[in-house]
Amino acid sequence: MNLIFSADANWGLGKDNQLLFRASPDMRHFKAKTLGGVVIMGRKTLESLPGGKPLPGRVNIVLTRNPESLEGSLQQSLEAGLHLWVCRDLDELSLCLGRLDLPSEKVWVIGGAEIYRLLMPYCQEAWVTRFLAAAAADCFMADLDTDPDWRLAEEGEQQEWENLRFRFDLYRNERAKELPLV
Numbered sequence: 001m002n003l004i005f006s007a008d009a010n011w012g013l014g015k016d017n018q019l020l021f022r023a024s025p026d027m028r029h030f031k032a033k034t035l036g037g038v039v040i041m042g043r044k045t046l047e048s049l050p051g052g053k054p055l056p057g058r059v060n061i062v063l064t065r066n067p068e069s070l071e072g073s074l075q076q077s078l079e080a081g082l083h084l085w086v087c088r089d090l091d092e093l094s095l096c097l098g099r100l101d102l103p104s105e106k107v108w109v110i111g112g113a114e115i116y117r118l119l120m121p122y123c124q125e126a127w128v129t130r131f132l133a134a135a136a137a138d139c140f141m142a143d144l145d146t147d148p149d150w151r152l153a154e155e156g157e158q159q160e161w162e163n164l165r166f167r168f169d170l171y172r173n174e175r176a177k178e179l180p181l182v
């Protein structure tokens with residue numbers, strides 16, 4: 001299982017339940033990595049997606065402590081042929097992942113801040129789009145440069161898109177735990 005996220009210079013992730021930057025190279029990168037796999041997200045991130053709908057071409061697993069609140073989304077997803085699974089805790093998530101039985105590199109944790117915090121100990125890699133500018137964020141990722149479990153494995157070349165400078169970096173978790181499969 002891997003993390004994928006974009007962060008600003010201060011590891012900011014978002015503001016007002018939206019991304020800080022919407023850069024097409026980052027969107028293409030995210031799509032190329034996750035298409036055909038499983039994406040795990042928190043209920044707030046689901047709400048932040050266009051139309052509040054799950055992502056097509058992927059199995060979407062949404063974590064919420066109140067699954068009843070997503071009954072409408074489940075019904076709409078079914079009608080639209082989108083794959084939405086809802087889990088209320090880590091045990092249910094383990095159960096879902098066990099049933100899907102996909103290789104770990106096809107399972108992506110896609111946010112937001114709460115869910116990254118919850119699942120990062122179980123992730124082997126973090127694919128980070130690192131924007132070099134600082135934005136006014138209201139939620140943050142842990143600083144992987146100072147986290148003793150994580151190390152920068154590959155620093156991407158600096159790129160530019162519409163005056164925004166960014167890199168695609170890869171971090172590895174040297175003490176990744178197994179998510180216990182129920």
Ligand SMILES: NC(=O)c1ccc[n+]([C@@H]2O[C@H](COP(=O)([O-])OP(=O)(O)OC[C@H]3O[C@@H](n4cnc5c(N)ncnc54)[C@H](OP(=O)(O)O)[C@@H]3O)[C@@H](O)[C@H]2O)c1
Pocket residue numbers: 004005006007012013014015016017018019020041042043044045046048063064065066069087088089090110111112113114115116118139
């Ligand atoms: N930069 C990026 O790559 C990126 C990616 C994704 C999101 N984001 C940003 O991140 C922000 C949203 O992050 P967030 O931290 O506010 O919300 P979030 O992580 O998307 O969702 C939080 C929700 O997840 C559920 N949850 C959390 N822990 C749980 C657990 N242990 N078991 C079951 N359910 C659990 C709860 O839902 P209930 O309240 O329904 O119980 C909680 O309110 C937005 O600004 C978004 O744009 C950024």
